[in-house]
Amino acid sequence: xxxxxxxxxxxxxxxxxxxxxxxxxxxxxxxxxxxxxxxxxxxxxxxxxxxxxxxxxxxxxxxxxxxxxxxxxxxxxxxxxxxxxxxxxxxxxxxxxxxxxxxxxxxxxxxxxxxxxxxxxxxxxxxxxxxxxxxxxxxxxxxxxxxxxxxxxxxxxxxxxxxxxxxxxxxxxxxxxxxxxxxxxxxxxxxxxxxxxxxxxxxxxxxxxxxxxxxxxxxxxxxxxxxxxxxxxxxxxxxxxxxxxxxxxxxxxxxxxxxxxxxxxxxxxxxxxxxxxxxxxxxxxxxxxxxxxxxxxxxxxxxxxxxxxxxxxxxxxxxxxxxxxxxxxxxxxxxxxxxxxxxxxxxxxxxxxxxxxxxxxxxxxxxxxxxxxxxxxxxxxxxxxxxxxxxxxxxxxxxxxxxxxxxxxxxxxxxxxxxxxxxxxxxxxxxxxxxxxxxxxxxxxxxxxxxxxxxxxxxxxxxxxxxxxxxxxxxxxxxxxx
Amino acid sequence: xxxxxxxxxxxxxxxxxxxxxxxxxxxxxxxxxxxxxxxxxxxxxxxxxxxxxxxxxxx
Numbered sequence: 044x045x046x047x048x049x050x051x052x053x054x055x056x057x058x059x060x061x062x063x064x065x066x067x068x069x070x071x072x073x074x075x076x077x078x079x080x081x082x083x084x085x086x087x088x089x090x091x092x093x094x095x096x097x098x099x100x101x102x103x104x105x106x107x108x109x110x111x112x113x114x115x116x117x118x119x120x121x122x123x124x125x126x127x128x129x130x131x132x133x134x135x136x137x138x139x140x141x142x143x144x145x146x147x148x149x150x151x152x153x154x155x156x157x158x159x160x161x162x163x164x165x166x167x168x169x170x171x172x173x174x175x176x177x178x179x180x181x182x183x184x185x186x187x188x189x190x191x192x193x194x195x196x197x198x199x200x201x202x203x204x205x206x207x208x209x210x211x212x213x214x215x216x217x218x219x220x221x222x223x224x225x226x227x228x229x230x231x232x233x234x235x236x237x238x239x240x241x242x243x244x245x246x247x248x249x250x251x252x253x254x255x256x257x258x259x260x261x262x263x264x265x266x267x268x269x270x271x272x273x274x275x276x277x278x279x280x281x282x283x284x285x286x287x288x289x290x291x292x293x294x295x296x297x298x299x300x301x302x303x304x305x306x307x308x309x310x311x312x313x314x315x316x317x318x319x320x321x322x323x324x325x326x327x328x329x330x331x332x333x334x335x336x337x338x339x340x341x342x343x344x345x346x347x348x349x350x351x352x353x354x355x356x357x358x359x360x361x362x363x364x365x366x367x368x369x370x371x372x373x374x375x376x377x378x379x380x381x382x383x384x385x386x387x388x389x390x391x392x393x394x395x396x397x398x399x400x401x402x403x404x405x406x407x408x409x410x411x412x413x414x415x416x417x418x419x420x421x422x423x424x425x426x427x428x429x430x431x432x433x434x435x436x437x438x439x440x441x442x443x444x445x446x447x448x449x450x451x452x453x454x455x456x457x458x459x460x461x462x463x464x465x466x467x468x469x470x471x472x473x474x475x476x477x478x479x480x481x482x483x484x485x486x487x488x489x490x491x492x493x494x495x496x497x498x499x500x501x502x503x504x505x506x507x508x509x510x511x512x513x514x515x516x517x518x519x520x521x522x523x524x525x
Numbered sequence: 526x527x528x529x530x531x532x533x534x535x536x537x538x539x540x541x542x543x544x545x546x547x548x549x550x551x552x553x554x555x556x557x558x559x560x561x562x563x564x565x566x567x568x569x570x571x572x573x574x575x576x577x578x579x580x581x582x583x584x
Binding site: 064065066067171172194201202203204205206207209258259262263264265266267268269270271273274275277278279281282284285286287288290291292294295297298299 | 529530531532533534535536537538539540541542543544545546547548549551552553555556559
């Protein structure tokens with residue numbers, strides 16, 4: 044499900060930039076294979092994990108990504124010597140950042156992490172960490188991907204991942220559920236999430252009594268400050284001595300699960316949530332556009348990856364998904380994405396992934412050297428790009444020159460041989476007029492259909508052109524030139 | 526003691542006793558009772574064996 048046309052087959056083994064933090068294991072890409080090299084202790088832990096009763100059913104249910112052991116020489120030795128064992132993981136079609144998830148996506152991911160931990164603890168296992176980065180989405184279904192995180196639990200020790208869980212999952216959920224504040228910008232700005240002291244300042248006065256806040260925020264921050272100079276080794280010793288047990292860990296997980304289940308957020312009505320009925324299309328326009336997209340994607344192939352940019356309610360993502368392998372439905376309005384996710388999740392859809400991304404300001408690279416987690420543009424290479432009712436928003440509302448918009452859609456997102464389905468809203472269209480009217484006269488003089496067509500023809504072979512019945516919008520199907 | 530690659534944070538470890546239900550409450554009570562007792566203990570009483578709460582509180 045990777046772009047099949049633009050890139051030559053590449054079987055070189057490359058370390059994933061985001062997998063260096065735990066030296067016990069490292070993830071690699073070798074062509075389409077996702078491999079994980081394990082050091083000796085991690086290999087022992089893996090063998091013990093594979094022999095448990097809880098792990099195989101979670102893989103079979105799709106809750107943990109498919110994993111099998113392969114020959115250890117699939118990953119070459121490095122400075123740490125040869126790998127004691129190598130695993131091959133199921134490939135997730137499109138990797139996303141937690142900052143690109145909607146509220147319900149993050150909540151489902153958090154609940155899955157807790158569910159897996161709740162299964163692991165009675166079996167004598169735990170996870171070394173508790174980050175939202177341990178999870179990804181297979182369409183509208185969360186999946187736990189960090190198999191290297193499992194290790195045998197040490198009796199008498201709390202969950203080492205609790206702080207990460209709070210910072211990257213619980214706190215963002217509290218922020219949205221209790222304050223109605225979008226969490227995405229917070230997660231986007233810090234790969235390790237929101238600190239307890241930052242949360243504490245946001246939850247003063249009566250807000251401090253909202254569910255989960257007194258303990259997981261205020262008490263957590265107080266204890267963090269009070270014990271800042273105490274080592275984890277000392278605290279673990281004291282807790283063990285005081286009788287901390289596996290039952291306390293299990294009770295903590297149950298308590299967190301109850302809390303996360305209670306948290307909810309009703310996506311508010313926004314200008315985009317009713318877009319399909321306010322965007323000015325007649326029934327004939329809508330029908331013609333749907334037929335055009337259906338025909339344009341019909342022979343793209345079952346392995347094709349589609350990017351639907353400005354997906355809104357997912358109408359065209361669903362059409363593309365009929366013919367292709369996987370659709371990433373990109374939309375900048377978090378409320379709209381949340382609604383779409385909840386629908387897709389209820390339908391059990393595993394081939395459409397909705398994401399919150401502003402295309403004029405896409406998710407940047409994050410973490411170490413800004414490459415630990417690749418930015419959206421680096422990840423977003425597709426066989427088919429749908430850009431429907433999008434160009435005028437970028438070119439007029441966001442002032443991106445038309446030539447740069449075309450370069451972005453063609454050179455960046457759809458590579459050579461890929462196809463672009465793009466809609467140009469004429470400057471006379473009421474929606475375009477509304478945007479242009481907010482700008483000084485003449486600022487968007489180059490926003491013209493002939494200019495757009497000339498720019499498009501420079502980068503694409505235009506296979507098909509169709510004006511919608513309303514007469515103010517034109518659809519193009521282009522194949523990207525080599 | 527085997528330590529995880531991640532610094533779990535001392536406060537983040539202790540708070541888990543306080544959210545861990547009845548079993549956690551018993552642990553927390555015992556932990557803080559020991560700390561309280563340690564405050565009134567003569568300095569020479571704290572010594573070898575399990576790290577004393579005094580050591581951790583006064584670092």
